[in-house]
Amino acid sequence: MILYQLLCHKGHDFEAWFRDSGTYDQQVVAGDVACPFCGTSVVNKAPMAPHVAIGRGKGRKRSGAEERAQQVAENILEAVDGISREVEENCEFVGDEFAEEAKRIHYGESEERRIYGEATDEEAEELDDEGVEYIRFPFIRRRDG
Numbered sequence: 001m002i003l004y005q006l007l008c009h010k011g012h013d014f015e016a017w018f019r020d021s022g023t024y025d026q027q028v029v030a031g032d033v034a035c036p037f038c039g040t041s042v043v044n045k046a047p048m049a050p051h052v053a054i055g056r057g058k059g060r061k062r063s064g065a066e067e068r069a070q071q072v073a074e075n076i077l078e079a080v081d082g083i084s085r086e087v088e089e090n091c092e093f094v095g096d097e098f099a100e101e102a103k104r105i106h107y108g109e110s111e112e113r114r115i116y117g118e119a120t121d122e123e124a125e126e127l128d129d130e131g132v133e134y135i136r137f138p139f140i141r142r143r144d145g
């Protein structure tokens with residue numbers, strides 16, 4: 001079973017279970033999937049990854065607690081995505097030079113600016129040791145680059 005987040009053409013979003021992605025395609029083309037709010041069968045997958053149910057949870061309705069946990073997870077992902085976008089638009093990407101460049105900026109050897117990039121755990125520790133300020137977060141790269 002696969003759970004899709006769907007969006008009707010009037011902007012209502014809702015979730016629906018399908019046996020697999022092929023079943024989803026067939027049912028949407030056949031107009032069998034209707035928006036529970038307005039009844040239209042003009043629906044599309046909302047732009048997010050599908051949830052796949054595995055193992056013994058198969059086909060079972062999710063509990064309220066699971067729904068809430070899912071909602072919290074989605075909110076966090078959305079927030080992280082927003083931060084990623086902010087960072088991409090306002091900071092210079094330095095790739096795996098991040099730790100080196102952060103240190104150079106810290107010691108005034110490089111122009112002071114906002115940068116982002118990747119650092120290994122060891123590099124992050126070095127930055128901590130040298131008192132370089134930085135934040136760490138799970139970066140979501142946009143697919144369109």
Ligand SMILES: [Zn+2]
Binds near residue numbers: 012
């Ligand atoms: Zn609708």
